Amino acid sequence: MNNNNYLGPIANSYSELQSLVKLFSANDARPKPEVASNDEVIRCCWQSIEISVINIEYIFSTINRGAISQSLKIEDLVCWLPPFAQLILKIQDVSYLMSQPNAKLVIGLRDSQNFQSLVSQQEIFFLSYSQTDLDELIGNGISSKILDYLHFFKEFTNNQNTIGDFKSYEDMALPNKIREAVFDFDLSVPTYLMQFRAIHQISELFARTINKHIEQITSEKSTCQLDLSAFFKIVVA
Numbered sequence: 001m002n003n004n005n006y007l008g009p010i011a012n013s014y015s016e017l018q019s020l021v022k023l024f025s026a027n028d029a030r031p032k033p034e035v036a037s038n039d040e041v042i043r044c045c046w047q048s049i050e051i052s053v054i055n056i057e058y059i060f061s062t063i064n065r066g067a068i069s070q071s072l073k074i075e076d077l078v079c080w081l082p083p084f085a086q087l088i089l090k091i092q093d094v095s096y097l098m099s100q101p102n103a104k105l106v107i108g109l110r111d112s113q114n115f116q117s118l119v120s121q122q123e124i125f126f127l128s129y130s131q132t133d134l135d136e137l138i139g140n141g142i143s144s145k146i147l148d149y150l151h152f153f154k155e156f157t158n159n160q161n162t163i164g165d166f167k168s169y170e171d172m173a174l175p176n177k178i179r180e181a182v183f184d185f186d187l188s189v190p191t192y193l194m195q196f197r198a199i200h201q202i203s204e205l206f207a208r209t210i211n212k213h214i215e216q217i218t219s220e221k222s223t224c225q226l227d228l229s230a231f232f233k234i235v236v237a
Contacts, residue, residue, distance in 0.1 A: 023178075026180070027047060035216060036215075037165075039172075042099075044205050044206060045095035046161075047174065048205050049092065049109070055084055061121045063077060068190075072190045078142055082152060092156060106162055107162075107163055107168075108160040109156060112169060182194070
């Protein structure tokens with residue numbers, strides 16, 4: 001990114017815009033799960049969840065810092081909260097399909113340092129604004145968005161998952177590496193770039209994982225011994 005404009009750096013390619021090198025490096029980091037395994041899908045799911053969590057944290061921190069302008073309004077930022085929270089729940093559902101009943105390690109978002117940062121920024125937000133203040137600032141439409149978000153938040157906070165070959169949540173999700181990929185490319189002026197990147201980064205992780213499953217199926221198709229259940233589960237979900 002050698003070129004800049006008044007907003008900041010200009011990406012030279014789609015890969016650079018989405019920080020795919022850092023994202024895929026986090027996805028491939030050791031301990032690396034077996035290709036086309038349940039744990040590989042679980043890593044994809046929880047790294048995607050981490051991207052969503054970091055973006056929710058970023059939305060709250062942007063509002064808390066007062067980094068609001070005519071082009072970046074509080075009501076528009078708050079509208080992103082329910083979709084990100086609902087996306088976390090949907091991805092958790094995919095992850096549960098891959099859970100291994102005999103696995104000893106039980107993980108959940110409470111194990112994530114990025115989730116703890118989200119909770120901290122969320123608390124600052126609610127301490128800073130009473131409901132009356134929010135309604136006066138951005139109109140009554142805020143109430144339903146906040147309530148929807150809190151409903152989803154309560155659900156995904158308490159959900160847990162069992163995993164097989166990882167020793168810890170850190171080993172499985174690599175949350176610090178995901179955070180590096182998320183914040184690798186940001187602009188000096190607050191925009192909706194983070195949310196735009198999040199949707200693409202999550203899609204890239206799932207597409208990459210599905211492609212690995214397809215390649216595995218194709219390479220072993222002639223033997224007719226490959227268990228296709230994991231592939232069909234992730235595609236259908």
